Amino acid sequence: MQILPSGLVVPPLPYAITLAVLSVAAVAALYLLDPPVTARQVLALSPWMVAGGAFHALYQAGLILDPLEPFFAAPAVYVTTFVLAAGVWLPAVVRAQMLDDPAPIARYLGIVGGALVLALTVLAYAFAAGRVDSTTALVWLPLGFLGAAVLTAPVYYLVALKWTAAVDRAGVAGPLVVFAHALDGFSTAIGVDVVGTGERTPIPRRIMDFAETLPTYPYIGKGWLFAVVKLVVAAGIVVLLADLVEEEPTQGNVLFAFVAAVGMGPAANNLFLFLIGPAI
Template identity: 45%
Template sequence: MVLPSGFTVPPLPALAVLLAGVAAVAFALARVRPPFTDRTVLAFAPWMALGSAAYVCHQLALLPSIAMPFASAPAVYGSTFVVAVAVWLGARRTAAPKRVLAGIGLLALSAPVALALHYGMSEGTLSPLWPLLALLVACILGVVCWIGLRRVRTADARVVDGAGALVIFGHALDAATTAVGVDVLGFGEQTPLSRLIMEFAAGLPTAPVLGVGWLFVVVKLVVAVAVVLLLADYVREAPTEGFLLLALVAAVGLGPGAHNLLLFAVAAA
């Protein structure tokens, strides 16, 4: 398996509600078939982080008992999907659907973030320095990779546009926060595949100086750039499906990265 540990199945009543919600929004999407562009991917970015922030609150037991099953992993991804798609479909009735989708996502994201930060302050565990440094490194790495991609594969970069940039930043954030968490803050890596990469790095001569996270950073960035390039042709042929795949790839990086960023800032290892 390559899934992180800690995944649990919610109680049957909550699972039934969640599956019904997923089925309902999936049916609505199939009927409406709204266009999905690079700007739509960017508008969903706050929602990608929302699920991770809610999961942090679940880990810290900060949510009401009725909400806890819906914020566990992997149920939180289904819960976020249901709410985000419902908001998206409703936002399409407005004059600026993408702005409405992004704006509501940012407002929704602020709630679990504020709750987690309040926990960190009240418990005396708030320590944002290293997470913020990881965010800075992720921004730098993301910008460098994106600029390099635009210069080397200009046509492909133009096709994927902002969605491609979000993919690279999301995976840079996941990589940088994971490296900081493992090498500096003493957190363990839960994903078996990532753990294997770090165990390999631990056996290299560079381990005493560079730690074990650097190789994970390199692998993540190389894979992210490669996936963006591979999907560029698909976006040309089928834009809606191509950008949908880019959104999924972005979520796989941005979600864990946002989770690490918030958890490391408010909870000591």
């Protein structure tokens, strides 16, 4: 049974070694510095999650320079993005420890990550603007983020009503996790029901294949069921991890960041790819 998405590429050995050395060095440095990881830092990492998906979309569209391409294929792009983020994270941690104030860590991560996403977005729109068939594609990126926000608000409100204490403990990382997976579900639904793309990951494909057998399919398509499943699972994870965040804040927030990235990265990849299109 296939578990992993199709289209994964193992980078050539020199690239793989480079990424392995840099990522191990970054993890070791973070481990030795042992910075506190707060919910605000998880939120500040969200632009980097978007950047990872955008980088891979640019790779798929053939917009990455040839010598750098192996760094931005999947799954190497996730490691590459982590290494880039660590290049900001580590100096921010050192400065924060010198000042005995962890607050600037989230600020530096958020500012640099936001600037990177802005640059990638401008590049993607500049490319899309030169395409004859890009008029409709221009709306998917903002519409995707707006639609995910509309889905997240009522879902998280209901979670907060039922598990108020858990939501309080999760902090801003909780709604980020739900938003990230709402974005993944919503962007996937746009892809399969509107844009006409396929789904590379086996489990979502099976969920949508089942939705295709339901009587609702002719009216609302098949992507909605995957979006619902993503929202339910994300909300459940927030509730389950809330106690860990209270007991072990760093470990809990690192897990929140990982769970958010699993949704946000593929979602951003979907939306950027709708904008610029794959290489022909």
